[in-house]
Amino acid sequence: MSDQLIKVITKDEAFRAFAVDGTKLVQEAVSAHHASRIAAVVLGRALLATEILAQATLKGEERLGVKMDGKGPIGNVVTEADAHGAVRGYVTNPQLQPIVNDDDQLNIAGVVGNHGFFQVTKLAPYSKPYLGQSIIVSGEIGDDFTYYLTQSEQIPSVIGVGVTMNPDDTVASAGGFLVQALPGATDAQLDQLDADLKKMTPLATLLSEKKGPLAILDDLLGQDNYTSLDSVAIGLAAEPPKEAYAEMLKTLPSHEVQAMIDEDGGAEIVGRFSGKKHYFEAAELEKILKEILHRESQAEADATDEGQKSDSAKD
Structure with missing residues (x-):
């Protein structure tokens, strides 16, 4: 069964949201690149965030590419996606050995770096490419996608992505979400969303419930507080012959x-x-x-x- 991305709108029409369980997709990418534990998390987060961004901004035969160059030891993080659920990507140094923080957690921000740029290229048939760029604000990837999206569209948005690894360096879970304010959202509703995000259950815990993207949406927006708009099967883009x-x-x-x-x-x-x-x-x-x-x-x-x-x- 393919991984799924779900699109919804809250019943008060204040927000639209996207949620994805991409565990299978990320594991396939990690295996293809023989990625180390820390490279797997970096690549997985980037693939998920790119797929979410593509579903939120593309239509028809449009495509987009993302390049993160934070000047960290992982090198460049490059991803591409289309509007139909296909995504692919790589990091310059997929066998990079893990680097940990003082609390013994993988130092994602440290290996990505935060002294470079975040670049998005949108391609549409019969049109000139559109190039958007922002700074890398943290290197945590989700934060950097959020910053770019907020700056480029001037719409309050938040993207969250997470990849959890098993002890044997296989992918235990991988998923993410985007919540974006609609024109009618009030300051009070935005404040409530901010509060809900702060108390949100970790993505790894939600995905372990085997409910897929619905677990993320139920926890973040509240069960029965949203209406489904669409569901898209996602996966790695086919390798050219x-x-x-x-x-x-x-x-x-x-x-x-x-x-x-x-x-x-x-x-x-x-x-x-x-x-x-x-x-x-x-x-x-x-x-x-x-x-x-x-x-x-x-x-x-x-x-x-x-x-x-x-x-x-x-x-």
């Missing part, structure tokens, strides 16, 4: 592909988002090289023809 990587290789200069054949006897390509490896034998590269050489030869011939036409025009 080997043929897609072959097409990418065809864009390289011939001398680079020739070097792969002569020096390495083949080529190994690792999908940055999936961690999956694709190997090209020398014979496969020879076929690709033949197409590149034909393309380069044709381009050279076209350039010669253009030069001759130019000389004729001058005469």
Whole structure:
């Protein structure tokens, strides 16, 4: 069964909310990248927050990408999502060894860092990309998504995400939520939401109840205090087939592909988002090289023809 994200609106129409249980999704991503315990939490939180942001802001065939560069030892945290529930991502250093706080808890803020930027790129068919940027305020990820969303849309919002690990470094639970004020929300309702957030049950506890996203919504908004709007199945974006990587290789200069054949006897390509490896034998590269050489030869011939036409025009 796929992980689920649920969209609701409170019955007083003061807030809309999104909640997700993405335990399976995060475990698949952690396994694909062979992520360490602390990298798993960072990547998992980023994937969940990105998926929530996508569901809250995208429509149709729009897509968005998020890049966090906090100057911490985890490196860049990069994620992408579409409006249909597909998300993917990676961190620069997935095997980073755990760093803990004084209370022996994983130091997520410390490994992400808080001296850099948070960048969102939105892509829509037939439109120029939209680029939004803010500072990283904490490195805890949920706080940074909240800050960006509040700054970019000027709407009171809060995103919370959490990933809990088992002793064997598998994912015990992973989930999150977004609550966003609607135009009719009063100051009193905003104050009440703030109070409810402060006394909210930890996400790990809620998800352990096996009620999925409903457990989060019931605890935060109150059971029977909201109306469901939609439910979306979410999961990791599909890995491009080997043929897609072959097409990418065809864009390289011939001398680079020739070097792969002569020096390495083949080529190994690792999908940055999936961690999956694709190997090209020398014979496969020879076929690709033949197409590149034909393309380069044709381009050279076209350039010669253009030069001759130019000389004729001058005469």
